Amino acid sequence: MLRNILLKSSGNHLKFSGRYLKSSALLGSYRSKVSYYSTKIQTKLTSENYPNVHRDSRFKKLTSDDLNYFRSILSEQEVLQSSELEDLSFYNEDWMRKYKGQSKLVLRPKTVEKVSLILNYCNDEKIAVVPQGGNTGLVGGSVPIFDELILSLANLNKIRNFDPVSGILKCDAGVILENANNYVMEQNYMFPLDLGAKGSCHVGGVVATNAGGLRLLRYGSLHGSVLGLEVVMPNGQIVNSMHSMRKDNTGYDLKQLFIGSEGTIGIITGVSILTVPKPKAFNVAYLAVESFEGVQNVFVRARQELSEILSAFEFMDSKSQILAKSQLKDATFPLEEEHPFYILIETSGSNKDHDDSKLETFLESVMEEGIVTDGVVAQDETELQNLWKWREMIPEASQAEGGVYKYDVSLPLKDLYSLVEATNARLSEAGLTGDSPKPVVGAIGYGHVGDGNLHLNVAVREYNKDVEKTLEPFVYEFVSSKHGSVSAEHGLGFQKKNYIGYSKSPQEIKMIKDLKAHYDPNAILNPYKYV
C-alpha cells in the first residue's frame, strides 16, 4: 500500500521509498560500532594540562604495605599494578584521550564483599579512589587526575535475575549495557536506555552518570526506571537496596541520590531496573524543514499525533549534515536538495500497520501545511540504519578537521538554536572563522531536541586559546541566562566541576556539597571532580 508512494502536496514532496520493516532487533546495535572521537591524539597528563589543580596532600601515597593488603584479599587477576604508566593507559586515559591520570594500581574485585574491604581500607588509610565502569564517560570523570587508585567494576559482571512477568532485571553493575539489553531482548523486553557507547559502557556506569541517550523521550529517565541499587559506601558498608517493586513509599528514596552521583558518594555494585516490552515495529523518517520554528512546530505536532509511538525526535542543522557528508563518502544524501534543518523521527510500537498509518497521516498533514518541505521514510532495516547514520556520524565528523569543542546543554526549545547562531556570530566577529588558516571551521547544532537537549559542536582546525576564550564562559553564560543546564546528560566530572554555578544556585550547590561531606567525610571518592 505504501510502497514507493510519492506524495505531492502544496509543492512539497515526500519520498516513501517503502515502509515495511521487519521487527528490528538490530536497531541501534550498529551504533556501538561508530567511533565518534579521534584516538590518534597523543594525550598529555592532566596534571600538566591543568597546572592549577594540585594533588591533595591529605591523600596517602600507596605503600608496599597497602599493596600487600590488597594482594592478601584479592586474587592475582584482580590486581593490576605497574610502575610503567603505559601498562595501565587503558585505565588512566579517558575515551576521548583528553584526560590522563597517573595511577599505578587498578583493582578489579570479583565480589561485592571485596569492594567493601577495599573501600573500608582506603577510607581508614585516606587513599583516594576513582570508580571506573566502561570508561566511556565524556567529562573526564572515570580516570584519575593524579595517583588515585582505580577501582574497576569490570569483573562484577553477572546477570543476577530476570523476571519475565514484571520485566524487572537485576544485575551486577559491571554488566555491559549491550549484554544486558541482548539478554532481556531474548525474553521480549528491551533495556529502557540506549546509547552509542552501549558496547563498552556498564549498567552501573550509566546509572552513575544518569545517562540519557536515545530512548529517554519515550521511556523517561533512569530516575523513573531504576527500582533498586546495591551500593558500597565510602566506609565499606554494603547497602543492599536491590528492591524490585514499582511502588514503595516507605521512607526517602535514597537510591535517587546515587543516580547521577558520578562515583562521588558510593560505589554502585548492583542495579535493579524495570525494562520495557520490546517494540515489534520501527519506522524512521528523515525530513527537511526551512526554519527552527518549523522544527518546533513539527515536534509539537509529532508529540500530539504520533504520541505513544514516538520514540526519537532528533534534529540536525545544515552544516552538521555537510560535515557528515564529508565522512559518509559512499552514502547518498537522503534528500535531493539541501535545507536549513533536518529532523529524524523514529516511531516504535506493537503494530506495524498502525504505526505506518499514523506516520503517513502525520507526514501528509505537515507536508500539506508546508511545515515539512521534503522527506523520506526508510523502507527496510538497511535504509533505517542508513538514515540514523546521518545523525550518528556528526560527532566524529565534527572533529575530522582537527578538533572540536563540545557542549552538551539543555535549553528551552524556543531558545535552543539561538545558541548556535549566537556562537557562530561571535566567532565570526572575532575573526576566527573561515578557510584555513583561520582556526574555526564552524559551529554546528544537533541533538535530542525532543528532550530540549542541544549538542553544540565547534569544529576547529586546532585547539587554540583565543577560540576557547571566545567560547567560554560565553556559552555557559548564554545557557545560564535561559535557565538551562550546562550538562544535560554527560555529567560534571572533571571538565565541568567549575561550571555547575551556571546551572545551580549557590544554595543548591551548598546542599550538594553538604551531602558529599555527609556520605564521604574523608572525601576519598573521585576527588577533584563533580563539586
Add this chain to the structure above:
Amino acid sequence: MLRNILLKSSGNHLKFSGRYLKSSALLGSYRSKVSYYSTKIQTKLTSENYPNVHRDSRFKKLTSDDLNYFRSILSEQEVLQSSELEDLSFYNEDWMRKYKGQSKLVLRPKTVEKVSLILNYCNDEKIAVVPQGGNTGLVGGSVPIFDELILSLANLNKIRNFDPVSGILKCDAGVILENANNYVMEQNYMFPLDLGAKGSCHVGGVVATNAGGLRLLRYGSLHGSVLGLEVVMPNGQIVNSMHSMRKDNTGYDLKQLFIGSEGTIGIITGVSILTVPKPKAFNVAYLAVESFEGVQNVFVRARQELSEILSAFEFMDSKSQILAKSQLKDATFPLEEEHPFYILIETSGSNKDHDDSKLETFLESVMEEGIVTDGVVAQDETELQNLWKWREMIPEASQAEGGVYKYDVSLPLKDLYSLVEATNARLSEAGLTGDSPKPVVGAIGYGHVGDGNLHLNVAVREYNKDVEKTLEPFVYEFVSSKHGSVSAEHGLGFQKKNYIGYSKSPQEIKMIKDLKAHYDPNAILNPYKYV
C-alpha cells in the same frame, strides 16, 4: 464494524456492546465524586487512642507572643485560631476520620516568603509544624497528633506557567490536582497522575506523598515526571529548584528526596512537572478469569500486545465484586455469571480505530486460548464510567458492614493474591469469619496489579482487638518475607511509622534517619511520624 459483535471462540463469549467512544475528557472526573470512606464515625483523639505516644516536651507550647508574631506577618484570612477544637476539626481530623489532633492554630500563608518567615520562627522557637495539603492522605500524616501548628498550603494556589511546546507546568503547591489537570487538558495535555481524591488533594500533596494512582502503569512515577521543586527548609531557607529541563546532570538530584518525604524535611511550595499529551481515545474492557494465574497471564499478554496503549490494568476478586454489588444497587453486573477474578483494562491512545483493533485482536486471542472466559467492552462514556465503578466502589463497599482494615502493599506478581488467601485462611482458623455475630465479613483483594500493588481490605462488623492481632504483624511479616513493601503508595505517616522495618533494612532506616537529622536538626517538621 465492531458495533454489537458477539465473539464466540472455544466456548467463551465476549460481548462487544459496541466500542465507539468519544474522546473522553471526562474520564476520571466522576471518580472525585466517589466517597470511599464512611464519615459517620465519631473520631477519638489520637492521643487517647494511642496512649503510648507522648507529646515531645522539646516542643514549645504556643504563647500569645507567638500568636502576635504570626499575626504581625500574616493577614487576618491567613490565620485561623480557636480554643474550640471543633472550629478547626476540618484541619485536625483526617479524611478517614481515624486520626484527630488538637491544634489550635492553622496558618494559611499566601506567599512563599510568608511560609519562610513562619518556618524560620518555628525553628528558632522549637514549635512543631504539620504541613497540610488537601488533607486526603490515608496514613494520618496530614493532621497533628497533639498541639502542632498546622501549616496549610491551600492559599498558595496559582498556576505559574505552562509551556505548550514542552508540556511543562509550573504551579504553586496548593493548586488542587483536578484544577491543574483541567488547566493543561484545555491545552491538549494531561497531568501524568490521576487518583480518586483529585477534587481535593493538592499538587504539592501528591508530590509530598509520591502518590501513585491510576496512570502510573503508563506514565511512571513522580520521580520521573517532576522536573523541579521550590522548597522551604525547616530553618526558613527558600530553595528554588523550579527547573524546567527534562535533562540536567549537574549534581545530585536533590528534589528526589522531597518526593515522598511526607512533609518531614521541607515544605514544598512550588512544583514543575512534565505533563503528557492528552490521549484522543479511551477504551475500557471488563473481563472474567478463572484463576489468579490467569490474571498474570492476561497481564503479560496485555503488556506485550496492547503495549504502548495500555493505561490501566486493575484486578478485582470475586468477593470484592459481590461487595460492590451490594452498594451499586441499581447497576446491572457487567457479566452474566460470577467468576473467581475480574480484570479491568483501560487503553488510551491517539487513534481510536487502531486502539479498537489492537484491543479486539488481543481479546480474541486470550479468549480463543481460554485464558479469559467472558468479557465486555464499553460502548460509550456512560458504559465506560459504569465499568470503572465496579472497581472504584470497592473501598466504600468494604466498610459498609461497619469497618475495614486496609493494607496497601507491593508484592511480586506471583505472590500477590496468596496474601489474600493466607489472610482468609488465618481469620477462619481463628474462628473470626462468618455470619453475624462473627466480627469478620471476609478479606478481599483488588488493586493496581499492573504495578504489583495489592489492596487487601478486611471487611469487619466492628473494630476488634482479636482481629487486629490476627492480622498484625501477620500481614507485614508476609509482605516482608516476599521482599515487598508495606506501603506501596499511601506512605508511612503516623499509621505505619513503626512498620518501615518490614520493608527497609536497619541500614536503610539509619540512612533515612540521618537525612532527617541532616535537614531538620530540631525535628520540628511533622513529628511522631514517618521514621
